[in-house]
Amino acid sequence: MSEPPQHGRLVGRLFRVLAALCLLGGAARAEPAAPLRVGLVLPDPGPTPAVTALTAAIATATGATFETLRLSPATSRAALTKGPRPVDALLILGGPGPLAGDELAALRELLGATRGLLVLGAVPESWPADPGFFREVVGAESAGSFANGAPMSVINLFAHPVFFGIGQFEAAGGFPSWSKLADDVEILMEGTVGEDTTPLAWVRRASSRRLCHLVPAAAAQFADPAYQRLAAQALLWVCRRAIPGAVPIVQRTFMPDSYPGSFAITFPEGPGVCLDPVRGGINFIWDGDFVDLRPRWLTKQGAPARVVGERFYEEKSWQPLRSGTPKGEAGLKFRGFAFRNGQPEFHYEIDGREVRETLRALPAGAGISREFHVGPGTRALWLTLDPQSASEVATRGLQRDGPHARFAAPEGGSFTIEIRRRSGGGTAP
16 A cells, blocks of 8 residues: 555655754764964064065965964953964974063964974074073074075975975975984985985974974065975874875884884874784884885984883784684784785785785774675684773674674674774773
8 A cells, every 4th residue: 555645745744854854964974174273483573575475375386365464462461362272382483582580471372372383594693592491492403504505406305294295395404403302203305415415304203292393484485386285284183183095004114012014004194003914913003104214224324213101902812813723723824915005005915815904094093994804614713802091893794702802704704893982991901
């Protein structure tokens, strides 16, 4: 018996209303972040045409609005209270000036309340003379002119999200040399003259603030599209905003606490992953988006890469993925890796069975998802899950049995392991 036309219309209308409500709810969840507010701190006499052109390009790329700040207690409080929230970041060109007294107090107030700091061409003489203040903020000390102002023969860009889409970078000579870098400084760009090198860009990450310092800051560079893109993406990075289009980076190297030939996988918003195909799994995950490979290149014996950031996940078990039983034969064979839809995918063979693992970052770098796709096979796969104190591990598609988990489908299929840092969790043991 067919349903009455009126009833059908009511049901259809109800479904349309429910669908609309679902869409509205989804739209609310996906509401974009508010436009960035950036405080522009300049030396006198104020913005030049080159600076105005640079900030206009950054604003176009990021949607940011710029507010020129003259530091005093009154302007500091205004910057912190004007509008619905404080400024998201400060952009300092050269330096805020040799401030003292109330003006220095205003600068400290701003720095204490601002989570992002982008510095272009820092000049120590243009910063407060308060002992240690410059190094405390910027993370280094100037050591005079580099190579007597000679032009750079090579400029190296190290793999970091701020360089996404930038294939090369050019800059004239006349740069300062930097020394006594803070322990948490991560060098992203380096210039070379002969056998000597000097940092040309670095970042610092802390729970309260991110800093990026771009040493090149000549007015002519402000019109360079590559420089404009770098500055815009550096601003997004210090503000903890996603860099559009940025993709994971995979580098095979010598990682700490790992066998040679391990992989450093860094995601644009974090975290970083060390995957060791010899041990047969993820050795550790840390809360960073960069790995410094320079120790491997610069030391005679080849030191492990340098990782800055807390580890929140570690594995120790040898060959944790096995066939037949949790303590079955350790027969995992690594078959290489590829990118699939922009995500790193690692290929293994276990007891003749094909296994593919895709790594994805969880939102805001909170952890990773490990998605396994398993081919057909007669014997079950067992995975050993080491206990964790700083992260939570959840599985889908596996049968848990204490510290072990089983995938039993002979026809193959998939399972997922989600590793998420605990709120307030410390370093993994």
